[in-house]
Amino acid sequence: QVQLVESGGGLVQAGGSLRLSCAGSGRTFSTNAMGWFRQAPEKEREFVAAIAWTGGRTRYADSVKGRFTISRDNAKNTVNLQMNSLKPEDTALYYCARGRTMNIPDNTPRQYDYWGQGTQVTVSS
DSSP, rough: EEEEEOOOOOEETTTTEEEEEEEEEOOOOOTTEEEEEEEOTOOOOOOEEEEEEEEEEEEOTTTTTTTTEEEETTTTTTTEEOOOOOOGGGGGGEEEESSSSSOOOOSOOOOOOOOOOOOHHHHHH
C-alpha cells in the first residue's frame, strides 16, 4: 500500500506562485513515474504534469508548460510541483498520483494507481 499526502495549496493572486509537495509513505514509489492532476468544480480530472522514476524525463500539459515545474526526491519519497505565473483558470483541487509504470504513462487517470486526497489551489484575479 502507498499513502500519498499533498500539501502547499492555498489562495494566491494571479501572477503569484505556489509550491505543492507530495509525501509518500508505505511501499516506496521511487521506481514508479509520478504525476499531478487537477480537478475544477464540474469538470473532469485533467493531467497537469508527470515525471519518470529517475526524474530524467518530464511531461506537461500545454496549459501549464513554461509555468509549472515537476521534480522529485526519491531519497525523501517526495514529489513537488512549482507553479509560477498562476492564472485564475489554474484554480482546482490538485492531486498527486503514482503511475503504474516506471516511465511516464499515458495522461489518463486510469494509468495511475494510488492517489492523495488533494490540496486546493485558488487563484484570484
